[in-house]
Amino acid sequence: VLLGSPYLFQIMYSQFLSVVGFILTYNLIPPFAEKLKARGLFGKDLNKPGKDVPVPEALGIIPGTVFLVCVILSQFMFSSDAVKLLEYNAGLLSICFMILLGFVDDVIDLAWRYKLMLPTFASLPLLIAYRGSTSILIPKWIASLMSIPHLINLGYFYHLYMGLLAIFCTNSINILAGVNGLEVGQSVVITVATILHNLLELFWSVEDGTADDNPFASMHLFSLLISFPFLACSLGLLCHNWYPSRVFVGDTFTYFAGMFFAVAGILGHFNKTLLLLFIPQLLNTILSLPQLLGVIPCPRHRIPRCNPNTGLLEPTPNLTLLNFTLRLFGPMTEKRLVQILLLFQVLCCAGGLVIRHYSSLMFFFV
Amino acid sequence: VLLGSPYLFQIMYSQFLSVVGFILTYNLIPPFAEKLKARGLFGKDLNKPGKDVPVPEALGIIPGTVFLVCVILSQFMFSSDAVKLLEYNAGLLSICFMILLGFVDDVIDLAWRYKLMLPTFASLPLLIAYRGSTSILIPKWIASLMSIPHLINLGYFYHLYMGLLAIFCTNSINILAGVNGLEVGQSVVITVATILHNLLELFWSVEDGTADDNPFASMHLFSLLISFPFLACSLGLLCHNWYPSRVFVGDTFTYFAGMFFAVAGILGHFNKTLLLLFIPQLLNTILSLPQLLGVIPCPRHRIPRCNPNTGLLEPTPNLTLLNFTLRLFGPMTEKRLVQILLLFQVLCCAGGLVIRHYSSLMFFFV
Ligand SMILES: [Mg+2]
Numbered sequence: 160v161l162l163g164s165p166y167l168f169q170i171m172y173s174q175f176l177s178v179v180g181f182i183l184t185y186n187l188i189p190p191f192a193e194k195l196k197a198r199g200l201f202g203k204d205l206n207k208p209g210k211d212v213p214v215p216e217a218l219g220i221i222p223g224t225v226f227l228v229c230v231i232l233s234q235f236m237f238s239s240d241a242v243k244l245l246e247y248n249a250g251l252l253s254i255c256f257m258i259l260l261g262f263v264d265d266v267i268d269l270a271w272r273y274k275l276m277l278p279t280f281a282s283l284p285l286l287i288a289y290r291g292s293t294s295i296l297i298p299k300w301i302a303s304l305m306s307i308p309h310l311i312n313l314g315y316f317y318h319l320y321m322g323l324l325a326i327f328c329t330n331s332i333n334i335l336a337g338v339n340g341l342e343v344g345q346s347v348v349i350t351v352a353t354i355l356h357n358l359l360e361l362f363w364s365v366e367d368g369t370a371d372d373n374p375f376a377s378m379h380l381f382s383l384l385i386s387f388p389f390l391a392c393s394l395g396l397l398c399h400n401w402y403p404s405r406v407f408v409g410d411t412f413t414y415f416a417g418m419f420f421a422v423a424g425i426l427g428h429f430n431k432t433l434l435l436l437f438i439p440q441l442l443n444t445i446l447s448l449p450q451l452l453g454v455i456p457c458p459r460h461r462i463p464r465c466n467p468n469t470g471l472l473e474p475t476p477n478l479t480l481l482n483f484t485l486r487l488f489g490p491m492t493e494k495r496l497v498q499i500l501l502l503f504q505v506l507c508c509a510g511g512l513v514i515r516h517y518s519s520l521m522f523f524f525v
Numbered sequence: 526v527l528l529g530s531p532y533l534f535q536i537m538y539s540q541f542l543s544v545v546g547f548i549l550t551y552n553l554i555p556p557f558a559e560k561l562k563a564r565g566l567f568g569k570d571l572n573k574p575g576k577d578v579p580v581p582e583a584l585g586i587i588p589g590t591v592f593l594v595c596v597i598l599s600q601f602m603f604s605s606d607a608v609k610l611l612e613y614n615a616g617l618l619s620i621c622f623m624i625l626l627g628f629v630d631d632v633i634d635l636a637w638r639y640k641l642m643l644p645t646f647a648s649l650p651l652l653i654a655y656r657g658s659t660s661i662l663i664p665k666w667i668a669s670l671m672s673i674p675h676l677i678n679l680g681y682f683y684h685l686y687m688g689l690l691a692i693f694c695t696n697s698i699n700i701l702a703g704v705n706g707l708e709v710g711q712s713v714v715i716t717v718a719t720i721l722h723n724l725l726e727l728f729w730s731v732e733d734g735t736a737d738d739n740p741f742a743s744m745h746l747f748s749l750l751i752s753f754p755f756l757a758c759s760l761g762l763l764c765h766n767w768y769p770s771r772v773f774v775g776d777t778f779t780y781f782a783g784m785f786f787a788v789a790g791i792l793g794h795f796n797k798t799l800l801l802l803f804i805p806q807l808l809n810t811i812l813s814l815p816q817l818l819g820v821i822p823c824p825r826h827r828i829p830r831c832n833p834n835t836g837l838l839e840p841t842p843n844l845t846l847l848n849f850t851l852r853l854f855g856p857m858t859e860k861r862l863v864q865i866l867l868l869f870q871v872l873c874c875a876g877g878l879v880i881r882h883y884s885s886l887m888f889f890f891v
Pocket residue numbers: 333336409410413
């Protein structure tokens with residue numbers, strides 16, 4: 160259906176840029192990894208006892224920069240529409256600022272107060288530029304139960320909610336980490352779900368014939384056009400970061416990915432759906448809260464411990480989704496743990512998409 | 526006159542933010558200098574033989590980040606005007622991307638091909654978002670001499686011109702360097718001239734009573750509102766970078782400053798005046814061209830040589846404004862050389878402003 164739609168050209172241009180972005184990311188990472196390692200930016204892989212090879216850090220800077228170049232080159236497509244271009248530029252400014260902060264954090268570890276404060280400033284351009292609705296739909300049964308209106312205009316509280324969402328996305332990906340390939344893997348899965356969600360929404364609106372005057376359609380298109388290059392650049396990184404990791408991604412990548420999802424969700428106007436896709440991150444954050452808030456002591460690293468005799472990962476008392484998984488299924492190899500967590504991510508995303516599109520899917524297939 | 530003008534509140538808010546920005550920059554530099562030095566980001570001061578103290582590098586990241594926070598907080602002032610906000614965000618995106626590239630360049634020296642290519646991408650958001658006139662005024666006598674119209678619409682060539690201007694600003698500040706305090710010093714002088722120019726323009730338009738419907742007035746206001754925080758953050762850095770330098774500014778600062786001037790000039794719509802303020806940089810670039818283009822061999826460093834016996838700087842055969850100055854006035858101390866070059870910058874800027882405002886000044890004072 161999308162073949163004959165007015166979006167075809169824009170989607171194809173974005174996909175072409177993304178392919179170039181993937182090739183660039185994939186090929187630039189090895190030489191830059193050497194340079195970063197030479198500069199002292201490397202870490203030890205804590206899950207591989209006996210293997211003391213330094214692994215280059217902060218490689219998220221490559222997909223980050225390539226992504227920025229790709230999306231800047233996409234701008235030509237809406238250069239005539241000031242409002243769209245505004246949201247686009249504001250979103251990119253937020254992402255770019257976050258990449259900068261992440262890289263600075265990787266080079267000189269920032270104190271916690273900066274880590275918490277700076278993402279707030281980084282998300283401001285996005286919030287100020289936001290021109291969409293500030294209303295939320297309350298599910299009908301809750302609305303009637305509490306006898307409140309179905310559609311509530313939150314006004315500035317909506318902006319507060321968006322700001323908190325941006326901070327949640329940025330930090331929740333950063334703390335669901337610690338085994339090879341997990342940061343990038345979860346981001347890739349969520350991006351695929353984001354792309355599917357946007358394509359489905361565009362599909363419904365083209366079917367309806369409302370595409371031309373439906374503001375939501377252009378929002379989903381927008382979200383799509385930044386999701387393709389993000390997926391491509393993340394895949395380029397994942398090739399080198401997958402178990403056993405030849406490079407680490409650093410806070411540069413996790414901050415970049417988190418702000419990207421916030422931008423895609425807010426400007427694509429599907430931030431409730433986004434939370435459905437973030438269920439593993441949400442669980443991990445809730446599990447971690449007692450340690451993050453300092454109720455229970457929080458060590459520098461909270462990852463599982465590798466038993467040098469069996470080569471299997473075993474849980475530590477730290478409250479994370481990784482340790483919880485190991486308690487549930489018993490000790491396992493690092494690779495298996497990543498696979499299980501990514502499978503859980505896939506199931507959550509699939510479930511989220513089904514819940515979101517249930518009624519539309521029913522309408523089509525029943 | 527500006528006291529009663531509608532701009533007063535915006536200017537005062539911007540100045541308040543700038544004062545905070547100066548204090549932050551000034552106080553954050555010492556602790557971050559230590560962190561950067563510990564990370565291996567330091568250089569030797571080549572003009573101080575016998576003094577082998579490592580000087581922390583890349584401190585431009587502090588004024589850069591503080592500047593971004595200040596200008597993001599300024600956004601609230603035009604949050605209702607989408608077109609203005611668009612130009613603002615696009616300009617900030619260009620600046621932010623350039624700071625990121627500069628810092629990456631300082632951490633891992635980038636190859637020349639990236640150094641040349643990436644500023645081009647960084648300036649694209651600015652060019653795409655530009656909503657102003659694409660016409661230039663030709664001085665009347667040239668126009669009548671060549672029998673061409675007085676006002677020429679360059680169309681897309683104007684965008685090309687702006688792109689080249691951004692690349693020129695970025696690189697010309699970067700190569701007029703090599704003695705303590707020169708990079709930041711020249712930027713401070715040019716910024717003061719920029720602020721005076723914008724204030725004069727605003728002053729004329731308030732006098733005329735055309736302020737409210739004069740699109741140029743709002744452009745100059747815009748330029749003013751980013752110039753105050755830039756001046757403040759640069760001054761905060763200059764306090765530590767002035768002779769004898771306790772910190773070096775790195776490509777982070779020169780790229781940041783260059784793109785800032787391009788944004789201020791383009792969105793403030795005074796890019797011809799800007800070139801008048803850049804006369805020292807223009808001279809240095811023209812002098813350097815034979816070496817930059819590879820006609821004459823170009824060593825890694827082209828700075829003057831310090832004679833360890835006299836402690837004075839002596840010219841090297843490299844074609845730079847620094848060596849030219851030393852040839853003209855004879856060997857001198859590093860401090861004196863910086864003072865002479867900055868005095869030359871002040872004279873050029875003052876001359877540029879007088880040329881630009883000659884007719885208006887005549888009108889007022891004669
Ligand atoms: Mg991390």
